[in-house]
Amino acid sequence: MSQNTDKPALRFIVKSRIGVERHVPEPRSKNYVIISITSPGDVDASIPPDPRLHGVHRLSFVEPDEGNNAQREFTAAEAGGVWSFLSDYVDFVDTVVLHCDHGACRSPAIAAALSKWLIGDDSTFQSEYAVNPQIFKTLLETAPQRLKESRRSAEIARYSP
Numbered sequence: 001m002s003q004n005t006d007k008p009a010l011r012f013i014v015k016s017r018i019g020v021e022r023h024v025p026e027p028r029s030k031n032y033v034i035i036s037i038t039s040p041g042d043v044d045a046s047i048p049p050d051p052r053l054h055g056v057h058r059l060s061f062v063e064p065d066e067g068n069n070a071q072r073e074f075t076a077a078e079a080g081g082v083w084s085f086l087s088d089y090v091d092f093v094d095t096v097v098l099h100c101d102h103g104a105c106r107s108p109a110i111a112a113a114l115s116k117w118l119i120g121d122d123s124t125f126q127s128e129y130a131v132n133p134q135i136f137k138t139l140l141e142t143a144p145q146r147l148k149e150s151r152r153s154a155e156i157a158r159y160s161p
Contacts, residue, residue, distance in 0.1 A: 010118065011095040012111045014129065016103035021046050032095035035059070035082065037106050045099065054093060057085040063105055063132060074106075074135045079142040082110060087147055090118075105130045113139035118147060 011029065020034065033055045036045050040060050047056055059082070061074045086096070096114065098107035108129035113136045116122035125131055 009094065010090075012115055012125075013095060013097045014103050014107050014111050014125075015097060015099045017045050017099055017101050019103060020097060020099040021048070023048070029095040031089075031093045032097055033057070033085070033089050033093050035085070035096065035098045035107070035110060037061070037098070037100040037110070039101060042101075054089055055085065057082065061106075074138055076138055076142050079139045082114075082139065083142060083144055083147065086114065087144065090147060105132045106135060109133075109135035110139060112136055113143070116140065117143040 013029075017038070020036070029052060031052055031054055034047060034053065035057045036047065037059045038044060039062055042060070044058055047053070059074075059078055061078065096111070098111045100106035108125050109132040112122040112125035112129075112131045115125060116136075117140060122131075122136075
């Protein structure tokens, strides 16, 4: 895949809900977006205002395969919404911050799929997190080719809460 060097490297930062509510990415992030994941019934995460923040995409679903039959899991429609949101910003943001309650399974799964599709490398997420395979697979099955062709190099960052 050829990389467009006119654009900054894309960073993926995974945080817990507490981590994203307490602080924004480090000063190195010039323009960023947030994918905010909560559990059904929870209030939305309170994200501090920041002029570098260009958009927040909110999702609410349970961790798939946890025996939560009465609650909603991640759907193909939600995956399409993630790709649609990202396509609005992918050409000028340098950081995508993803969070869920603990920053352990749901947000790393989305980060891994985005990284795999856009960059061709999800190894950091797969080795350091409990990436949920259903979320990962659903995102890759719905990924638009045009985004893969529009991206460049990436830097993957891991941050704790």
